[in-house]
Amino acid sequence: MNIRLDTMQGFNKDGLDATMKSFGAVSQSVQAIAAEAVDYSKKSFEQGTQVLEKILGAKSLDTALELQSDYLKASYESFIAQSNRMSELYADLAKEIYKPFEGFVGKMPTVPFAGQQASS
Template sequence: MFKVEDFQNYGKEQFETVVASATNVQNGLSAIASAYGDYTKKSYEDTKFFVEKLSGVKSFDKAFEAQTDYAKNAYETFVAESQKITGLYSDLAKQMLKPVEALVAKFAPTPAQ
């Protein structure tokens, strides 16, 4: 027999799942935005340091050396930060799929033993 309490409990369970999922998504997006902000700040500071260093050089060799060091450091920072941000996106995707996995597991047939 159909009970109103069962229907209410099911609705409450689904609502709590949606709220938890939304909170996880919000936290993931916040972490991603923070990582982008940190990378932007570091990139700006590195560029500022490079320009200051470049303005003080007196020879072409030193300018070329400063530019090479800057390019190397910029590339290494870009790769490291890209990997970090990619990991954050991956974690966010996993968090977003957890409710779907739970729903699929709930309706998936159990294997016969």
């Protein structure tokens, strides 16, 4: 069976180009996700440390409980906002991974080895 190499080479080149673009997008997106996670962790740790210092310096139990309650509310809201941000980053990552492959399937022939005769 003879394979049309010119057709196969074109698909291989297009596929390789799309794959390389996809890897580049993955690299950039993963770096953005990692930077976002590090930034959030740093801010969260700093806020927690500040609140702990305030709680330890509180003059009354009521003040300490109020500080803790306010921190928990703010922390929860910050976590939800960060979760939404990370979801957006991961959705963007998925889009960027597949963007180079758009239209690639449409270029494939309906009969991969057109013009070839089946060997008996």
